[in-house]
Amino acid sequence: MNWNTALPLMVLGSSLLPGLMIFFLSEEHVVARTSLNLASAILKIVLIGGMFWGMLHGHHYESRLALLPGLDLVLRAGPLSMLFVLLSAGLWLVTTVYAIGYLEESPYRSRFFGFFSLCVTATVGIALAGNLMTFLVFYELLTLCTYPLIVHRGTEVARKAGRTYLIYTIFGGALLLLSSVWLYTLAGTLEFTDRGFLSGLDTSLHPTLILIFALLIAGLGVKAALFPLHGWLPLAMVAPAPVSALLHAVAVVKAGAFGIVRVVYDVYGIEFATDLGLTLPLAILASATIIYGSLRALFQDELKRRLAFSTVSQVSYIVLGIAVAGPVATIGGLIHLVHQGVQKITLFFCAGNLAETLGIHKISEMNGVAWRMPWTMAAFTIGAFGMIGAPPLAGFFSKWYLARGALDAEQDWVILILAGSSILNAAYFLPILYIAWFKKPPDSWPAERSFGRNETSWALLIPTVVTAMMTLALGLLASAPFSLLEWASQIVNRGFAQ
Amino acid sequence: MNGIVSGFLLVSALGLPLLLAFPPLHRRLPWPVHIALLPAIALVFIPVDLCIELPWFLLGTGLGLDAGSRWWLAISVMMWGVIAIFLLPPNGRNVHHPLTSLFLLSLTGQMGAVLATDMVSFFALSTLMGYACIGLLLADADETIRRAGRIYLVLLILADIILFEAMVMAEAISEDLGFATLARVISLSNSLDLYLSIVLVGFAFKVGLWPLHIWLPLAYATARPATALMLWVGPVATGLLGVLRCLPLGEVSAPMPGGALLFLGAVTILYVIFFCFKRAQRRQQPAYFATIVTGSFVMGLGAGLSDPALWSGYGDLAPIFVFTMGLVLAIMIVSFEWSMAKGEISGANKVDRTLLESWFEAFVHWGRRAGIDTLPDFRALWLARRDGLRQKRIWQRAFDAGEYFLQRWSFALTLFLLLVIVTVVLLFLDAAAVL
Numbered sequence: 066m067n068w069n070t071a072l073p074l075m076v077l078g079s080s081l082l083p084g085l086m087i088f089f090l091s092e093e094h095v096v097a098r099t100s101l102n103l104a105s106a107i108l109k110i111v112l113i114g115g116m117f118w119g120m121l122h123g124h125h126y127e128s129r130l131a132l133l134p135g136l137d138l139v140l141r142a143g144p145l146s147m148l149f150v151l152l153s154a155g156l157w158l159v160t161t162v163y164a165i166g167y168l169e170e171s172p173y174r175s176r177f178f179g180f181f182s183l184c185v186t187a188t189v190g191i192a193l194a195g196n197l198m199t200f201l202v203f204y205e206l207l208t209l210c211t212y213p214l215i216v217h218r219g220t221e222v223a224r225k226a227g228r229t230y231l232i233y234t235i236f237g238g239a240l241l242l243l244s245s246v247w248l249y250t251l252a253g254t255l256e257f258t259d260r261g262f263l264s265g266l267d268t269s270l271h272p273t274l275i276l277i278f279a280l281l282i283a284g285l286g287v288k289a290a291l292f293p294l295h296g297w298l299p300l301a302m303v304a305p306a307p308v309s310a311l312l313h314a315v316a317v318v319k320a321g322a323f324g325i326v327r328v329v330y331d332v333y334g335i336e337f338a339t340d341l342g343l344t345l346p347l348a349i350l351a352s353a354t355i356i357y358g359s360l361r362a363l364f365q366d367e368l369k370r371r372l373a374f375s376t377v378s379q380v381s382y383i384v385l386g387i388a389v390a391g392p393v394a395t396i397g398g399l400i401h402l403v404h405q406g407v408q409k410i411t412l413f414f415c416a417g418n419l420a421e422t423l424g425i426h427k428i429s430e431m432n433g434v435a436w437r438m439p440w441t442m443a444a445f446t447i448g449a450f451g452m453i454g455a456p457p458l459a460g461f462f463s464k465w466y467l468a469r470g471a472l473d474a475e476q477d478w479v480i481l482i483l484a485g486s487s488i489l490n491a492a493y494f495l496p497i498l499y500i501a502w503f504k505k506p507p508d509s510w511p512a513e514r515s516f517g518r519n520e521t522s523w524a525l526l527i528p529t530v531v532t533a534m535m536t537l538a539l540g541l542l543a544s545a546p547f548s549l550l551e552w553a554s555q556i557v558n559r560g561f562a563q
Numbered sequence: 564m565n566g567i568v569s570g571f572l573l574v575s576a577l578g579l580p581l582l583l584a585f586p587p588l589h590r591r592l593p594w595p596v597h598i599a600l601l602p603a604i605a606l607v608f609i610p611v612d613l614c615i616e617l618p619w620f621l622l623g624t625g626l627g628l629d630a631g632s633r634w635w636l637a638i639s640v641m642m643w644g645v646i647a648i649f650l651l652p653p654n655g656r657n658v659h660h661p662l663t664s665l666f667l668l669s670l671t672g673q674m675g676a677v678l679a680t681d682m683v684s685f686f687a688l689s690t691l692m693g694y695a696c697i698g699l700l701l702a703d704a705d706e707t708i709r710r711a712g713r714i715y716l717v718l719l720i721l722a723d724i725i726l727f728e729a730m731v732m733a734e735a736i737s738e739d740l741g742f743a744t745l746a747r748v749i750s751l752s753n754s755l756d757l758y759l760s761i762v763l764v765g766f767a768f769k770v771g772l773w774p775l776h777i778w779l780p781l782a783y784a785t786a787r788p789a790t791a792l793m794l795w796v797g798p799v800a801t802g803l804l805g806v807l808r809c810l811p812l813g814e815v816s817a818p819m820p821g822g823a824l825l826f827l828g829a830v831t832i833l834y835v836i837f838f839c840f841k842r843a844q845r846r847q848q849p850a851y852f853a854t855i856v857t858g859s860f861v862m863g864l865g866a867g868l869s870d871p872a873l874w875s876g877y878g879d880l881a882p883i884f885v886f887t888m889g890l891v892l893a894i895m896i897v898s899f900e901w902s903m904a905k906g907e908i909s910g911a912n913k914v915d916r917t918l919l920e921s922w923f924e925a926f927v928h929w930g931r932r933a934g935i936d937t938l939p940d941f942r943a944l945w946l947a948r949r950d951g952l953r954q955k956r957i958w959q960r961a962f963d964a965g966e967y968f969l970q971r972w973s974f975a976l977t978l979f980l981l982l983v984i985v986t987v988v989l990l991f992l993d994a995a996a997v998l
Contacts, residue, residue, distance in 0.1 A: 454727075457621055468731040472731060487720075502702075
């Protein structure tokens with residue numbers, strides 16, 4: 066085993082081993098647990114940075130372990146996988162810092178951080194998966210690792226949310242397993258390949274391939290929260306704020322959306338999928354989810370629930386970008402994978418800050434809160450405007466490429482969906498900002514904790530401000546060298562015939 | 564001129580106000596808005612065209628200053644200077660004003676829009692300005708101004724969405740959103756009429772053209788002079804600059820949109836003169852004056868679109884016109900404030916209705932009476948409306964029920980899951996046999 070074959074395994078192990086070690090630490094070992102958490106998060110970023118640097122210099126990183134006869138567990142670094150792996154590793158670091166502050170005096174922290182690390186391991190495995198079987202293995206591992214985090218608080222509501230989550234995701238996983246096996250019987254391989262591996266199959270198999278595609282999308286759509294498979298997501302917001310951030314921005318919904326990208330690009334191939342007529346129904350489904358999620362968000366008074374429905378809507382932009390089936394729209398979808406993650410994690414951090422510092426859970430309790438917590442609400446404002454798609458924030462560029470791609474692909478109706486969605490986004494985010502910045506604050510807050518001269522704990526505030534700054538930087542420096550846009554363009558060029 | 568110096572001035576004209584918008588920075592400085600204006604003042608007095616490319620910024624952009632935009636910059640600097648004086652409290656050096664950050668963000672956006680050389684950066688910076696202006700309106704204690712802010716917010720969102728579509732369309736046509744080439748390429752496109760319509764509707768929302776101007780008099784009713792001046796130099800004048808930049812004026816003859824603009828401009832002016840101006844409060848009169856200026860400008864644009872030769876001959880006067888009118892408006896607002904402070908005039912100005920207005924109201928009153936008399940159950944209309952509202956609630960309940968059903972459907976899902984697992988096992992066996 067040389068460096069090039071070992072590095073993907075090391076990236077995986079950098080969170081797996083510390084995660085397993087954390088399980089054995091008692092509650093009192095705060096320093097050891099915190100050090101392990103932070104060291105592993107930093108080590109992972111360093112290893113991924115090294116892998117990225119090597120890729121730029123022509124190195125090829127692939128680890129292959131025998132899993133079943135004819136089916137290997139493959140971890141491979143490619144442009145698309147690096148996009149997702151960098152996103153998850155980067156956001157994991159800030160979420161870890163946040164979680165350390167958030168759970169400062171909570172019980173069962175070792176259990177929490179153990180599963181937290183395993184979740185990131187599973188996400189990295191999903192990102193680096195070189196075939197559908199590897200993807201499936203880590204996809205299911207992610208389901209099992211996130212369940213304990215959702216039920217972490219142990220309340221009846223949390224357990225109920227956990228049960229719902231399990232039912233949905235195991236159902237999705239079973240569909241994914243079924244369709245993967247079926248696909249294997251037809252194609253004899255599940256290796257992810259640029260422009261897919263199915264276009265050479267006999268035309269008589271096309272109806273079967275369409276059915277398998279529907280099963281794959283249904284299986285992945287559960288985690289991607291595609292309508293009507295999204296029911297678990299708003300319930301899962303009972304979890305602690307770092308878990309919500311993990312579910313909505315780093316791991317779970319992103320794994321579903323990423324899986325759809327993989328299926329469309331590396332299993333079917335975008336051109337073959339379009340020839341089979343699969344992309345238009347997918348685009349319609351994504352559009353329905355975008356509008357439905359936004360409409361549902363409008364009626365929620367609970368802040369995290371509103372954000373959860375917003376995720377239902379926003380994640381479908383990624384699917385829409387892929388389904389519009391043009392290079393420019395695909396760039397829009399891919400950059401939204403990152404943009405949505407950064408923006409949504411900011412919003413969930415802010416929701417967590419409000420809950421932890423002032424006991425605020427509902428929007429109706431947020432009157433004038435910006436004057437009590439200006440940094441948190443400034444970050445929330447940036448995240449919210451990013452979600453609306455206001456320039457020059459990150460979300461604007463996602464919408465720009467989606468709309469531009471829709472015009473290129475002669476699917477003008479998508480622009481109407483984007484316009485409608487932007488109006489709805491504004492309708493459910495701007496009232497929050499109005500209430501927070503322009504209403505008179507109450508005499509007392511529901512459950513205020515004092516942090517001296519600071520508005521809240523530094524461990525909660527710094528990750529929030531950092532992710533808000535990332536939202537701003539991703540927009541302002543959109544065309545800088547080595548930018549996300551450049552990277553997404555490279556990925557797309559591999560997927561489309563020149 | 565040295566490229567580094569000009570680049571520094573152009574970037575700092577935006578960067579300095581943006582930096583000073585952070586409260587910890589401007590709290591420590593005397594006259595922060597005036598300090599923020601220094602690079603822009605220097606730019607006004609540099610008599611050469613300047614340009615800097617920023618390929619890494621947004622979608623690849625640049626900042627520049629030519630003869631036309633220098634007039635715009637001059638009026639902006641003058642207006643912001645006066646605004647900053649009104650921001651100062653009477654005791655002089657205690658300079659922190661709670662809304663200074665929002666003023667400085669508005670200034671950044673407005674200056675940036677003037678200096679922008681492409682559509683995306685213009686859009687981005689004018690949006691920053693627009694939302695900061697809304698913040699200023701909503702922060703006001705007066706409910707009328709807050710209402711104006713809410714109305715403007717809705718109009719701004721709609722305007723931004725419409726202009727977003729226009730930009731996407733322009734990029735699809737020209738691949739380059741720089742103002743230098745945009746007009747020429749757009750004028751050759753088959754989609755010219757659609758593009759013109761979208762741009763004009765978008766900017767009509769943005770600048771408050773009749774009949775979308777209602778927020779402006781509301782905002783002026785009790786606005787502080789600083790806010791009143793800012794509303795002119797910000798949303799209105801910058802919107803006019805935007806429409807000037809985005810239209811292919813002098814390049815193409817478009818009689819239909821041109822005629823529509825001429826009509827709309829004329830209607831705006833007549834409406835304001837006959838219906839609004841006389842009965843307006845003194846504080847509102849500058850708002851109506853601004854609306855008349857907008858109407859006149861729109862008529863000029865209409866003439867330019869109808870006859871490109873006319874625009875080629877007189878188009879350069881547009882910035883001078885805006886500069887002059889801005890000056891008049893500033894004098895108007897300052898003199899009103901001065902007179903009111905001295906007690907020579909009051910803010911209110913109750914004037915009898917005009918004849919035309921009385922006729923119109925009588926007509927509406929007669930129509931209402933006729934309707935209720937002939938249809939005693941006219942109130943059914945209200946009931947129907949209420950039903951409509953109830954329908955919304957039914958929809959909401961339907962959504963809730965749907966999700967509840969999906970969440971409770973665990974038994975059926977589990978059965979289905981078992982079925983799936985059995986199928987998978989069978990398929991595995993089958994696959995093993997085949998392979």
